[in-house]
Amino acid sequence: MSDGGREIERGPEKPAPPRKPGGEEFARAFVKVAVAQICESEGFQSFQQSALETLSDVTVRYIRDIGKTAHVYANQAGRTESNVFDIIQGLEDLGLAQGFLGASDIEHCLASSGTVRELAQYVGESQQIPFAYSLPQFPVVKDRKLTPSFLQIGEEPPGEHIPAWLPAFPDPGTYAQSSTPNDRTTELKMAKIEQENQRIKPERSLLNLNQWLASNELEGPSVDAGDATKAKQAAESNPFLAAPLQYGEKEVSPVVLPVKTKLSNDTTTGNPIVKYHGMDNHVSVLEAFTPNIEAMKSGLRDSEEGHKKVLLKTRPTVQFKLGSGKKYLGSMLDSSPQNKSFQVTESWFGRLNEKDDKKRRAEQILKESVGNLQELDHL
């Protein structure tokens, strides 16, 4: 076992871990057991872990060196399979470091080599210590089931250019529809978008809620006063936005984006509103989006007045549920949209002030509590 030989062997052993552990660790564990058993039979009672590791390592190298030299000698003799003489010659090579009696030379046959005699002596002297465990055959080599070729299944290859010994094609049904991958990708995309929406939705509603709270805190009392300018601004910000619609749409969260309600408005009610929507589209869309944009830009609290109005208006209309929504819709239908919307909202607000005193009081209480909450929040 010369150093040079081990240097060479270290080469192929190094890349073993990244390649695949295979049965290597398993084999190492068993080598350790075997070496420990041999040491015990020699009289050792215990061992250092590192010493056992080293000795088992050397053992493995020894086995591999024997195999390698035997292989080399077999190849030198022009054979692929080794025989006993190759092994003996390999053992002689490995035993060169210690020296041995009766080396084979021209006069002595390899069969009478000293190494063999020593081995035979050892076998005769040492008591048998069978290995502590029963070992399965390893490493387990799985039988790979190959796809049968065209020849084996007795089929004609579909094309002239395909030789018969190649593996047969799978069923046409498994690959004929080539559009499936596309579908899948689009589905995936859709699913992704859906997921994104799902993620955004709660965020948006939370944002709206916050904004509504903020605006309510600031402007609650002024609405009660029924100021003309306030009403005007409210009218400007599209009175249709929420009132009738949120009544019917229950699955939507109470605080909804103005755009959304408008769209659903269109679908549920008749043409006039569609027309109105068409006319007022610019303003409403802009206003609908400003809250989000503004909120993103300048935080939740200090937002622009206009969109505050929108939010403010959407919320009270939800609570306005005395069947007046229908009436309101009716009056809406016969009024020419752009000009009269302002009056309509005004009257609506007036009605709110006159009739819903109770409701308003309740609202006030609610707002106060909300304001308290906000203050707490500020703290």
Next chain:
Amino acid sequence: MNQNQQQQASDGRHDDDAALSDFLASLMDYTPTIPDELVEHYLAKSGFQCPDVRLIRLVAVATQKFVSEVASDALQQCKARQAAVVKDKRDKQQKDKRLILTMEDLSRSLREYGVNVKHQDYFADSPSTGVDPASRDE
């Protein structure tokens, strides 16, 4: 096995062959400590191929002999070291009576077989199986 020597002395080639085949046949009954599967695995890894179980056994026996020689050398080293320690210092080192395969002894015995292993001076081995530091220092 003395027969072998006699046969060699009389140098009958036929007798040598017979002895060898007898030895190989006797290996069929002998169970080496190193299991066949293990040896086969490592031999296959080194490019060796032979369907004969007897040759596998031969390699297994050779390896076992090698390991046991190394181990017995290490044991002698260990005993000598312990004797030296006992002689030099006090006799009441009961713990040292345990025969432990240490890296130090192993590297010494392996050196004779052409394997140069250095004992790692600062390697903290598992204390349960290791020697106590006093004896390792020296």
